[in-house]
Amino acid sequence: MSGGYDADILIAGGGPVGLAAAAALAQAGFQVRLYERAAAPPAFDGDRVDARVYALSPASLALLDRLGAGAALRGSRFSPYRAMRVWEDEPGRALCFSAAEAGAEWLGAIVEHGALAAALAQALPAGCACFAREIVAAETDEDGVALRLADGSTERGRLLVAADGPDSPLRHQLGLATVGWVYDQQALVCHLRPERPHEQTAWQRFLPTGPLALLPLADGRVSLVWSCRGALAEELLALSDAEFALRVSTASQGRLGALSEPTPRRALPLRLQHAQDYHGTGLVLVGDAAHVVHPLAGQGMNLGFGDVAALAEVLAAARAAGRGWWRPRTLAAYARRRKADNLEMLALTDGLKRLFGSEQAALRRLLGLGLELVDRAPLAKPALLARALGR
Ligand SMILES: Cc1cc2nc3c(=O)[nH]c(=O)nc-3n(C[C@H](O)[C@H](O)[C@H](O)COP(=O)(O)OP(=O)(O)OC[C@H]3O[C@@H](n4cnc5c(N)ncnc54)[C@H](O)[C@@H]3O)c2cc1C
Structure with missing residues (x-):
C-alpha cells in the first residue's frame, strides 16, 4: 500500500479519548480523520446532569486546556x-x-460525559471528525492502513489510532491480544x-x-x-x-x-484488561482499547488522556527528526512510555479492590x-x- 492517502492518521472511535487524540494530533500538524459510528458527539444538556461523569486530574485538565477544550468545559457545570x-x-x-x-x-x-465530548468536538479542525461512519474492516502494512466503512467506502492513511473502546473491534481484528479478567x-x-x-x-x-x-x-x-x-x-x-x-x-x-x-x-x-502490545504494523492503541481499570480510583479516562499526550509528542518528535513517524520503532517508543504508568495504575486499583x-x-x-x-x-x-x- 503506498500513496493516495486521505489523511496522515485515521482514528477509530469518537469517545473522549479518540476526540482528544484527533485534537492533539491535528495540533501537532498531522492531517487527521476520525470515524465514529454514533450519529453525532454527545452534546452538553443545559437542563439535565449527564448520568456519566468523570473525575479528571489536573494533568488531564491541563491537556484539555492545551487542546482548546478547557474554556467550553469550564462553562458547563464544571x-x-x-x-x-x-x-x-x-x-x-x-x-x-x-x-x-x-x-x-x-x-x-x-x-459530564456530554460536556467533555462537546468541548473536545468544538476544538477540532472543521471536517476532521466524521460521525455516523462505522468501520467494519481494516488492513495494515508497513506503508499504511486501509479502512472499510459500513457505507462501502474505503479510507487510507499512514497510521490507524484505535480509540474504539474496551471491546475494540480493531484490536481483535488486527490480532493484538489482551490479558485480564472480569x-x-x-x-x-x-x-x-x-x-x-x-x-x-x-x-x-x-x-x-x-x-x-x-x-x-x-x-x-x-x-x-x-x-x-x-x-x-x-x-x-x-x-x-x-x-x-x-x-x-x-x-x-x-x-x-x-x-x-x-x-x-x-x-x-x-473488568481489568490490558493489551499485551499497544501497537502492531500501522496500528496503535489508546484509551480503553489498550487498558481497562477498576473505577475505584477514577483513573481510566485520565490514563487515556495520558496516552494521547504521549502519542502526539512521540509522533511529532519522530517526524521533526526525519524518522518514519508511522513506523513500528516510533510506535514502540510510545508503548514504552505509557505501559509503566498504565500497569502501575492497573496493579494499584486491582490491589486495593x-x-x-x-x-x-x-x-x-x-x-x-x-x-x-x-x-x-x-x-x-x-x-x-x-x-x-x-x-
Ligand atoms: C462506573 C465507571 C466510572 C468511571 N469513572 C471514571 C472517572 O471518574 N475518571 C476517569 O478518568 N475514568 C473513569 N472511568 C473510566 C472511563 O469511563 C473510560 O476510561 C473512558 O470512557 C474510555 O474512553 P474511550 O474514549 O477510550 O472509550 P469509549 O468511551 O468506549 O469510546 C469508544 C468509541 O468508539 C466508538 N466505536 C467503537 N467501534 C467503532 C467502529 N467500528 N467504528 C466507529 N466507531 C466505533 C464507540 O461508538 C465509542 O464512541 C469510569 C468507568 C466506569 C465504568
Missing part, C-alpha cells in the same frame, strides 16, 4: 473538588487529601441529593462488598459509584427510590446526611489502621497525592 476523604469502617480513621497540602487550587474536577463486581451509578453540603469533596468508603464513592456535582448533588457484587447490585436496582436512598445513606454512614432523589440507576460490568474486598475481620482492621497511618506518613502521602494529581 465541578472542581478540593479534597478527598477515604475511609473504611470508622469515619474518624480516614485518609484525607487536600489541594492545599499539595500546593494546588484543586485536586481535580468532576465533568471482576465479581458491577458499578451501580446514579446521582443523589445530599442533606448536607458535599464541601467540594470526593467521598469514598471501602465496604467489604466493594468501594462506594460520592463525587461532588456542580448543582450540589453527588454522583454515586457503588461497586458491589452482582447479587447486591441486582437487589439495589430492585429497591424503590426511597429504600435505595436510605441504603446509600446508611452505607455511607450518613457522612452527607440523608441522601434523596436518586436518578435512574444503572449497573455497569467491571482485593485488599479492601477481603472479608477477614483482622485484615480489615489492619487496613482501617493503615489508612490512618498513611494519613500521617510524611513520605507515603505526598507520593499518593502526586499520583492522584497526575504529576
Whole structure:
C-alpha cells in the first residue's frame, strides 16, 4: 500500500479519548480523520446532569486546556473538588487529601460525559471528525492502513489510532491480544441529593462488598459509584427510590446526611484488561482499547488522556527528526512510555479492590489502621497525592 492517502492518521472511535487524540494530533500538524459510528458527539444538556461523569486530574485538565477544550468545559457545570476523604469502617480513621497540602487550587474536577465530548468536538479542525461512519474492516502494512466503512467506502492513511473502546473491534481484528479478567463486581451509578453540603469533596468508603464513592456535582448533588457484587447490585436496582436512598445513606454512614432523589440507576460490568502490545504494523492503541481499570480510583479516562499526550509528542518528535513517524520503532517508543504508568495504575486499583474486598475481620482492621497511618506518613502521602494529581 503506498500513496493516495486521505489523511496522515485515521482514528477509530469518537469517545473522549479518540476526540482528544484527533485534537492533539491535528495540533501537532498531522492531517487527521476520525470515524465514529454514533450519529453525532454527545452534546452538553443545559437542563439535565449527564448520568456519566468523570473525575479528571489536573494533568488531564491541563491537556484539555492545551487542546482548546478547557474554556467550553469550564462553562458547563464544571465541578472542581478540593479534597478527598477515604475511609473504611470508622469515619474518624480516614485518609484525607487536600489541594492545599499539595500546593494546588484543586485536586481535580468532576465533568459530564456530554460536556467533555462537546468541548473536545468544538476544538477540532472543521471536517476532521466524521460521525455516523462505522468501520467494519481494516488492513495494515508497513506503508499504511486501509479502512472499510459500513457505507462501502474505503479510507487510507499512514497510521490507524484505535480509540474504539474496551471491546475494540480493531484490536481483535488486527490480532493484538489482551490479558485480564472480569471482576465479581458491577458499578451501580446514579446521582443523589445530599442533606448536607458535599464541601467540594470526593467521598469514598471501602465496604467489604466493594468501594462506594460520592463525587461532588456542580448543582450540589453527588454522583454515586457503588461497586458491589452482582447479587447486591441486582437487589439495589430492585429497591424503590426511597429504600435505595436510605441504603446509600446508611452505607455511607450518613457522612452527607440523608441522601434523596436518586436518578435512574444503572449497573455497569467491571473488568481489568490490558493489551499485551499497544501497537502492531500501522496500528496503535489508546484509551480503553489498550487498558481497562477498576473505577475505584477514577483513573481510566485520565490514563487515556495520558496516552494521547504521549502519542502526539512521540509522533511529532519522530517526524521533526526525519524518522518514519508511522513506523513500528516510533510506535514502540510510545508503548514504552505509557505501559509503566498504565500497569502501575492497573496493579494499584486491582490491589486495593482485593485488599479492601477481603472479608477477614483482622485484615480489615489492619487496613482501617493503615489508612490512618498513611494519613500521617510524611513520605507515603505526598507520593499518593502526586499520583492522584497526575504529576
Ligand atoms: C462506573 C465507571 C466510572 C468511571 N469513572 C471514571 C472517572 O471518574 N475518571 C476517569 O478518568 N475514568 C473513569 N472511568 C473510566 C472511563 O469511563 C473510560 O476510561 C473512558 O470512557 C474510555 O474512553 P474511550 O474514549 O477510550 O472509550 P469509549 O468511551 O468506549 O469510546 C469508544 C468509541 O468508539 C466508538 N466505536 C467503537 N467501534 C467503532 C467502529 N467500528 N467504528 C466507529 N466507531 C466505533 C464507540 O461508538 C465509542 O464512541 C469510569 C468507568 C466506569 C465504568
